[in-house]
Amino acid sequence: MSASTMPASRSRGAGLPFLAPSVLVLLLWMIVPLAMTLWFSTQRYNLLDPTQTGFAGIDNYYYLVTDPDFWTSLVNTLVLVVSVLVITVGLGTLLAVLYDTAFPGRNIARLLVIAPFFVMPTVSALMWKNLMMHPIYGLFGVVAHAFGFAPIDWFAQYPMAAIVIIVSWEWLPFAVLILLTAVQSLDGEQKEAARLDGAGPIAQFVYIILPHMRRAITVVIMIETIFLLTIFAEIFVTTSGGPGTATTTLAYLIYARALLQYDVGGASAGGVVAIVLANIVAIFLVRSIARNLEA
Amino acid sequence: MATLTLRDIRKSYPGAAAETIKGVSLDVADREFVVFVGPSGCGKSTLLRMIAGLEDISGGELAIDGVRMNETGPAGRGLAMVFQSYALYPHMTVRQNMEFALKLAKLPVVERRAKVEEAARILQLTDYLDRTPRQLSGGQRQRVAIGRAIVRSPKVFLFDEPLSNLDAALRGQMRLELARLHNELAATMIYVTHDQIEAMTLADKIVVLRAGRVEQLGSPLELYRDPANIFVAGFIGAPKMNLHPGRVLDTRPDGVRIALDSGPVLDVAVAGDRLAPGAAITFGARPEDITVAGTAGPDRLSGRVVVVEHLGGQTLVHLETDSGESWLVQTDGSSTIAIGDTVHLGFDGTVSHVFDGQGQAVPRLHRHDPSAEAARIRAVS
Ligand SMILES: Nc1ncnc2c1ncn2[C@@H]1O[C@H](COP(=O)(O)OP(=O)(O)O)[C@@H](O)[C@H]1O
Numbered sequence: 001m002s003a004s005t006m007p008a009s010r011s012r013g014a015g016l017p018f019l020a021p022s023v024l025v026l027l028l029w030m031i032v033p034l035a036m037t038l039w040f041s042t043q044r045y046n047l048l049d050p051t052q053t054g055f056a057g058i059d060n061y062y063y064l065v066t067d068p069d070f071w072t073s074l075v076n077t078l079v080l081v082v083s084v085l086v087i088t089v090g091l092g093t094l095l096a097v098l099y100d101t102a103f104p105g106r107n108i109a110r111l112l113v114i115a116p117f118f119v120m121p122t123v124s125a126l127m128w129k130n131l132m133m134h135p136i137y138g139l140f141g142v143v144a145h146a147f148g149f150a151p152i153d154w155f156a157q158y159p160m161a162a163i164v165i166i167v168s169w170e171w172l173p174f175a176v177l178i179l180l181t182a183v184q185s186l187d188g189e190q191k192e193a194a195r196l197d198g199a200g201p202i203a204q205f206v207y208i209i210l211p212h213m214r215r216a217i218t219v220v221i222m223i224e225t226i227f228l229l230t231i232f233a234e235i236f237v238t239t240s241g242g243p244g245t246a247t248t249t250l251a252y253l254i255y256a257r258a259l260l261q262y263d264v265g266g267a268s269a270g271g272v273v274a275i276v277l278a279n280i281v282a283i284f285l286v287r288s289i290a291r292n293l294e295a
Numbered sequence: 296m297a298t299l300t301l302r303d304i305r306k307s308y309p310g311a312a313a314e315t316i317k318g319v320s321l322d323v324a325d326r327e328f329v330v331f332v333g334p335s336g337c338g339k340s341t342l343l344r345m346i347a348g349l350e351d352i353s354g355g356e357l358a359i360d361g362v363r364m365n366e367t368g369p370a371g372r373g374l375a376m377v378f379q380s381y382a383l384y385p386h387m388t389v390r391q392n393m394e395f396a397l398k399l400a401k402l403p404v405v406e407r408r409a410k411v412e413e414a415a416r417i418l419q420l421t422d423y424l425d426r427t428p429r430q431l432s433g434g435q436r437q438r439v440a441i442g443r444a445i446v447r448s449p450k451v452f453l454f455d456e457p458l459s460n461l462d463a464a465l466r467g468q469m470r471l472e473l474a475r476l477h478n479e480l481a482a483t484m485i486y487v488t489h490d491q492i493e494a495m496t497l498a499d500k501i502v503v504l505r506a507g508r509v510e511q512l513g514s515p516l517e518l519y520r521d522p523a524n525i526f527v528a529g530f531i532g533a534p535k536m537n538l539h540p541g542r543v544l545d546t547r548p549d550g551v552r553i554a555l556d557s558g559p560v561l562d563v564a565v566a567g568d569r570l571a572p573g574a575a576i577t578f579g580a581r582p583e584d585i586t587v588a589g590t591a592g593p594d595r596l597s598g599r600v601v602v603v604e605h606l607g608g609q610t611l612v613h614l615e616t617d618s619g620e621s622w623l624v625q626t627d628g629s630s631t632i633a634i635g636d637t638v639h640l641g642f643d644g645t646v647s648h649v650f651d652g653q654g655q656a657v658p659r660l661h662r663h664d665p666s667a668e669a670a671r672i673r674a675v676s
C-alpha cells in the first residue's frame with residue numbers, strides 16, 4: 001500500500017461504525033425479503049391446500065417458463081415500458097424545449113403540465129376509465145359521436161394502448177420537469193453562437209440542445225423504467241390484466257399467482273424473475289449514466 | 296471589403312422605461328479595429344448584439360457593405376462573434392467546434408479540414424484539435440472561440456469582452472495576440488470592453504458610450520489628448536485624470552486664468568470666448584502632466600502625501616490637500632517622496648484641460664506633437 005492511499009483507507013475504516021446502522025437497516029430491508037422470496041420460490045406452498053408442502057426444487061420455475069402466460073406477460077411488460085418511455089421522453093423533450101421559450105401564460109401552462117404527477121395512480125386510472133375512455137360516458141366517446149364515428153371501447157378493443165395512454169399521462173410530468181430543468185440550464189450564448197454559425201431551430205435542437213439534454217434523458221429513462229416495471233394499480237383498476245392476458249404484465253402476473261390463485265411458490269418464482277429483470281435494466285442504465293458522467 | 300454603417304440606431308427593450316440605445320451613428324471602415332468602451336450597463340453588448348442580429352433593432356438603419364441589414368437574420372449578415380463566456384459547444388471537440396458553421400454551410404469535407412487546420416495553425420491550436428473544451432485552459436478556450444470565428448472568413452469580427460474571464464497576465468498576452476491577428480487577417484473588427492487599456496492599445500477608433508449615447512468617437516490619441524467632456528476625460532487614460540473644481544478669473548486671447556477651489560491660480564491655454572469671469576469650471580490635469588516642484592507658490596498646489604505606489608519605472612503619489620481634495624501625480628521611479636511629506640505641484644497650462652459648467656471641454660489652443668503623445672501613451676499602458 002502506497003503512502004498516499006493510507007490516510008484514505010484508514011479514514012474509510014474509521015467511518016465503518018458510523019455507517020453500520022444504516023447498512024444494517026438496508027440489509028434487513030433488502031436481504032430478508034429477498035431471501036424469503038428465494039426460499040418460497042423453491043417450496044410447494046399453496047394457501048388453498050395446506051397439505052401440499054415441501055421442497056419443490058426448480059419445479060416452480062419450470063411451471064413458470066412453460067406457462068405461455070408468463071411469456072405473454074414479459075412481452076406485455078416490454079411493450080408497456082418501451083411505449084411509455086418513447087412517449088414520455090419524446091413528448092417530454094418537445095414540451096421542455098417549448099416551455100423554455102417565452103410565451104404568454106407560460107407559468108400556468110407549466111403548472112398544468114405538472115399537475116397529473118400529483119394524482120394518485122388509482123384515481124387517474126379511474127378517471128381515464130370512466131371520464132375519458134368510457135364508450136358511453138367518456139369524453140372520447142362523446143367526441144367520436146359528435147363527429148359521427150362509432151365510439152371506441154378502449155379497454156375491450158385496444159386495452160394495451162389504453163394502459164399506455166394512462167401511464168404516459170401520469171409520467172409525462174416527471175419527464176417534462178427533469179428535462180425542462182436541463183433545457184433551462186443550457187447557456188443562452190451557446191444557442192446564440194449556433195445561430196450565428198447558421199444553425200436554424202432544427203439544427204440547434206439536434207446539435208446543441210439534444211446533446212446538452214442527453215444526461216437528463218438518461219436519468220429520466222432509468223428512473224421511469226424502474227417504476228414502470230412495477231406498474232400495477234392502473235391495470236388492476238381498468239382491465240384486471242385482460243381481456244384474456246392482453247394487459248397482464250409481469251407485476252400483474254405475480255399478483256394473480258399469489259392472490260388470485262394463492263400459489264405463493266409460483267408467485268415467488270415470478271418475483272425472482274422480476275428481480276433479475278430489474279437488475280439487468282439497472283446495470284445497463286447505471287453503466288450508461290456512469291459513462292455519461294465521465295464524458 | 297467590409298464596411299459597416301450605423302445610422303441613428305435605437306433600442307428599447309420591451310418593458311423597459313427608457314431606451315437602452317439612444318441613437319448611435321457610426322461608420323466602420325474596411326479593416327478598421329473599432330472598440331466600444333464604457334462602464335458596465337451602458338449598452339455596449341446591446342449595440343454589438345444588434346449588429347450581430349441577436350437583438351432586433353428598434354429604430355435606425357444598419358448597413359453592411361452598403362446593404363441594409365435590419366431585417367436579415369444573424370446567419371445572413373456574414374459576421375462572426377466571440378462571446379464573453381466563449382460559448383463553445385461542450386460536447387464537441389475543438390475541431391468540431393471550429394467546423395460546425397462550415398458543416399452547416401455544407402462545405403466539402405476537404406475544404407472544411409483545410410480551413411480548420413489553417414485557423415488552428417494561426418492560433419497555435421494544432422495539438423489540441425481532438426480535445427474537448429473542458430480539457431483546455433481558459434486562454435486556449437478563448438483561442439478556440441476565435442478560431443470558430445476565423446474559419447468562417449466573416450466580413451466583420453465581433454468581440455464581446457473576450458478577455459474579461461482571463462487572469463491579468465493572460466489578458467495582456469491575448470491582447471497582443473488579438474492585435475497580431477487583426478494585422479494578419481486584415482479583418483474588420485468591433486470589440487466591446489469596459490477596460491480602457493484594451494481600448495487604447497487595440498483600437499483604431501474608440502467609441503465611448505455612456506447610458507446608450509456616444510460620448511465621443513475618435514482615435515485613442517484624440518480621446519486621450521482632447522477628451523470632449525469630463526466623462527471621457529475621466530474614463531480614458533490610466534491612471535485617471537485629476538478633475539477638480541475652480542472658477543474663471545479672467546479670459547485673455549492666449550488663454551484663461553483660473554483659480555482652483557483648493558488655492559492655486561493657473562493660466563491655461565484654452566479658448567476663453569465661451570467662458571465669462573466668475574464661471575464655475577472643472578480643471579483637469581493628467582497625473583503624468585503634473586510636476587513635483589521644490590517650493591510653494593501662488594501657481595502651486597500643496598498637499599500631504601497619503602499613499603505612494605512604486606511601480607518600478609514610475610511612482611504614483613496620492614496626496615490630499617488641506618481642502619480635502621485627492622490628487623494623483625506620476626513621478627519617476629527613483630522618487631524618494633514618502634507618506635506624510637508635504638509636496639508642491641506645478642502645472643503646465645499648455646497640456647491642462649478646462650471643462651465648462653455643463654462638463655463639456657473648452658477647446659485648447661495648443662495642439663500637441665503626436666509623436667510625443669504616442670510615447671507617453673506607451674508609457675501609460
Ligand atoms: N434582454 C434584456 N431585456 C431588458 N433589458 C436589458 C436586456 N439586456 C440588457 N438590458 C439592459 O440594457 C442595459 C445595457 O445592457 P448591456 O448592453 O448588457 O450593457 P453592457 O454590455 O454595456 O454592460 C442594461 O441596463 C441592462 O439592464
Ligand SMILES: [Mg+2]
Pocket residue numbers: 339340341456
Ligand atoms: Mg456586456
